[in-house]
Amino acid sequence: MSVINYAKRTIDFKIVYYGPGLAGKTANLQYVHRCLPHANKGRMISLATGDDRTIYFDFLPVSALTVRGFETRFQLYTVPGQVQYDMTRRLVLRGADGLVFVADSQFERLRENVESLRNLETNLREYECTLDEIPHVLQYNKRDLPNVAPVEYLEFVLNRRARRVPFVEAAALEGEGVFDTLNTVSRMALASEFGSERRGHDEAS
Amino acid sequence: MKLRDTVILEQDAERIHQVLMRFLSDSGAGEALVIDRGGQLLAMDGGGQALDAVSISALAAAAFSSTAAMAQLLGETEFTVLFHEGAKRSIHVSRVEEEAILLAVFDERTTVGMVRVFAKEASRAVGAVLGEARARPRPAGEFAAPLNAAESGPAWTPPY
Ligand SMILES: Nc1nc2c(ncn2[C@@H]2O[C@H](COP(=O)(O)OP(=O)(O)O)[C@@H](O)[C@H]2O)c(=O)[nH]1
Ligand SMILES: [Mg+2]
Numbered sequence: 001m002s003v004i005n006y007a008k009r010t011i012d013f014k015i016v017y018y019g020p021g022l023a024g025k026t027a028n029l030q031y032v033h034r035c036l037p038h039a040n041k042g043r044m045i046s047l048a049t050g051d052d053r054t055i056y057f058d059f060l061p062v063s064a065l066t067v068r069g070f071e072t073r074f075q076l077y078t079v080p081g082q083v084q085y086d087m088t089r090r091l092v093l094r095g096a097d098g099l100v101f102v103a104d105s106q107f108e109r110l111r112e113n114v115e116s117l118r119n120l121e122t123n124l125r126e127y128e129c130t131l132d133e134i135p136h137v138l139q140y141n142k143r144d145l146p147n148v149a150p151v152e153y154l155e156f157v158l159n160r161r162a163r164r165v166p167f168v169e170a171a172a173l174e175g176e177g178v179f180d181t182l183n184t185v186s187r188m189a190l191a192s193e194f195g196s197e198r199r200g201h202d203e204a205s
Numbered sequence: 206m207k208l209r210d211t212v213i214l215e216q217d218a219e220r221i222h223q224v225l226m227r228f229l230s231d232s233g234a235g236e237a238l239v240i241d242r243g244g245q246l247l248a249m250d251g252g253g254q255a256l257d258a259v260s261i262s263a264l265a266a267a268a269f270s271s272t273a274a275m276a277q278l279l280g281e282t283e284f285t286v287l288f289h290e291g292a293k294r295s296i297h298v299s300r301v302e303e304e305a306i307l308l309a310v311f312d313e314r315t316t317v318g319m320v321r322v323f324a325k326e327a328s329r330a331v332g333a334v335l336g337e338a339r340a341r342p343r344p345a346g347e348f349a350a351p352l353n354a355a356e357s358g359p360a361w362t363p364p365y
Contacts, residue, residue, distance in 0.1 A: 001210045003245045004348075007218030012245050036361065042259050047267075056271075059244075059263045064360035068347040072360070075244060075263065091270040095208050095243020127208055183359040190360075193210075195351025 002097050002193060004070070011070045013189045014077065014095050015182075018120050019102035020112035021053070021081030024141040027172040028102065029060045029076055032182060035175070036062060054080040057092045064186065074186050081116065090123045098189035099136035100181055102172075103158055105148035110157060117158060135188035137166045139181045144171040208304070209339055211241060218248060220334045225250035228327035233315030235294075238308040239301065239331055240266050247305060247335070256310070265298055265308050288317055299324045302332040304339075 003012040017025040026046065033044045040063050047056035058078040065072055077096075079089040101120065103113040121131055140154050151169060159167060166184050170177025213221075225237045229251050236251035238258060244266035246258050269287055276284045287298035297309045297320045307328050309320050 001208045001241075001243065003211045003213065003241065003247060005213045005218065005247075007213060007215045014243055014245065040361070043257060045260055045264065056267060059260070061259045061263075062361075065358075067352070067356050070347070074360075075259070077244075077263075087274055088271070091267065091274065094270065095241065095245070129208075179359075179361055183361060186360050187357055191352050191357060194348050 001095050002189070004193070009070050011067075011072050011190075011193065013072070013074045013097040013186070015074050015098040015100065015185055015189065016093055016096040017076065017078040017100045017102055018089075018093075018116065019081060019100075019139075020104060020109065020116040021083075023081060023102045023104040023109070023113075023116075024170070024172040025078040025081065025100075025102045026052075026054055026058050027141075028100070028139075028170075028178050028181065029058050029078055031172060031175045031178045032062065032076065033060050035179075040064070053082070054078055055085070056080065056088050067190065072186075072190060074182075074189075076182075083115075086119065086123070089119070090126055093120075093123050094127065096134060097192075098185045099131075099134055100139055100185050101136060101158070102139045102141050103154060105140045105142050105154060106145055107147055107149050110149060110154075113154075113158060132161060132163070135185060135192055137168060137181060137185045137188070139168050139170050139172075139177065141170045141172050141177075143169045143176070144174065208243070210343070211245075211247065211304075211335070211338060212341070212343055213247065213338060214344070217334050217338050221248045221331055222250060224327050224330040224334070228309075228323050231326075232309065232311070232320045232323035234297075234309040234311040234320050236310040237327070238262060238265070238310075239305055239335075240308060241305050242266055242270065242303075248331075251310075261308070265296075265306065269298055269300075269306050286321065290317075297321065297324060299328055301328045302335060305332070305335055307331060 042061035045059040049055050060076045063073045079092045168177045168181045239248040240262040244263040246262040273283045285300050289296045294312050301307050
C-alpha cells in the first residue's frame with residue numbers, strides 16, 4: 001500500500017501489471033525503461049527463465065511529478081502469467097495500489113484473458129480486497145496483429161464491473177499505448193490519496 | 206488480511222532513525238533497512254557504501270515472502286529469519302511485525318549472532334513505531350482537498 005513519508009516528502013505507490021502469459025506485461029515495463037531519462041528511473045530487474053519468461057516478477061521503479069510538495073514515485077511490477085505460478089502471482093500482488101490488466105487482444109487468447117482476470121479477483125481476496133477498491137485499467141494489447149478481437153467485444157467480455165474502468169488500446173512492443181496506460185493508472189492511484197476519495201477516509205474522520 | 210497505507214510522520218522517522226543508529230552501533234552491521242512486506246522502503250540508516258536500496262527492498266520483500274510461503278508448505282507458520290552469507294558482505298532479514306521486515310547488511314567486522322540478537326530488539330522498537338503510525342487517523346493537511354486539474358495531468362509526457 002502507498003507509503004507517505006513526511007520526513008522525505010515522498011509518496012510511493014506499487015503498481016502491478018497482471019494478465020495471462022505472453023500478453024505483453026514485460027514488454028510494457030521494457031518500453032517504459034527504454035524511454036524514461038535516467039533521472040526518472042531506477043534499475044530494471046527481471047527474474048526470468050533462460051527463455052525470458054517471467055518466473056517471479058519484473059521490477060522497475062520510476063519517479064514522476066512533485067504534487068503538493070511530495071515527490072511521487074511508482075514501483076512497477078509484473079507477475080508471471082503462466083497458470084502454474086499462482087503462488088508467486090499472489091505474493092507480487094501484496095500491497096498493490098494500482099493494477100494494469102494486460103489482455104492479449106488475439107481472438108484465440110480470449111479465454112486465457114477471462115481466466116486470468118478471474119484469477120486476479122481470487123488472489124485479491126487473499127488481501128481482503130476487491131477489484132472495485134483498487135484503481136485499475138484494462139490494456140488491450142497487441143492491436144498491431146491481424147487476428148485481434150474488436151475492442152467492443154473485449155469490453156463486453158472483460159470490462160464488466162458495475163463501474164466501467166478505463167481501457168487503453170496498445171501495441172506494447174512498439175510502445176503504443178504504454179505511457180497512456182501508465183499515466184492513467186498512476187493518476188488514478190494518486191487521486192485516491194486526496195480529498196474525499198481518499199482511502200481509509202471514513203475510518204479516519 | 207487487509208493491508209493499510211503507511212503514513213510516516215517526521216517524528217516517526219526520527220524515532221526509527223534513533224532505533225536504527227543504536228542497532229548499527231550495537232550490532233556492528235553497516236546498513237539497516239526497514240522494508241514493508243509489499244516491497245517499499247520505509248527507512249534506512251548507515252550506508253558506508255552506496256546501496257541500491259529501492260531494488261534491495263523489492264527483492265528482500267519478495268525473498269521473505271517466498272520463504273514464508275515455503276514455511277507454510279512445510280507446516281511451519283513462518284520462518285522468522287533469512288540469512289545470506291556472502292564472501293565479503295552478508296544479509297540478515299528478520300520480521301518486524303506482520304507488515305514489515307528489517308534488513309541488515311554486515312561484513313566480517315561482526316557476526317550473524319550479534320546481528321540477530323540486536324535485530325530482535327530493534328525490530329520490537331521499530332514495530333512499535335509502525336504500529337502507532339498505522340493506528341493513527343491519516344493527517345488531512347496536504348491531502349484534504351482533491352487534486353485539481355493542474356495536479357492531475359499526465360505524469361510522463363510522450364514523445365517517447
Ligand atoms: N505483435 C506484438 N507482440 C507483442 C506485443 N507485446 C508483446 N509482444 C510479444 O509477445 C511475447 C510476450 O511478451 P511479454 O512481454 O514477455 O509477455 P508477458 O508474459 O505478459 O510478460 C513477446 O514475444 C513479445 O515480443 C505487441 O503489442 N504486439
Ligand atoms: Mg513477463
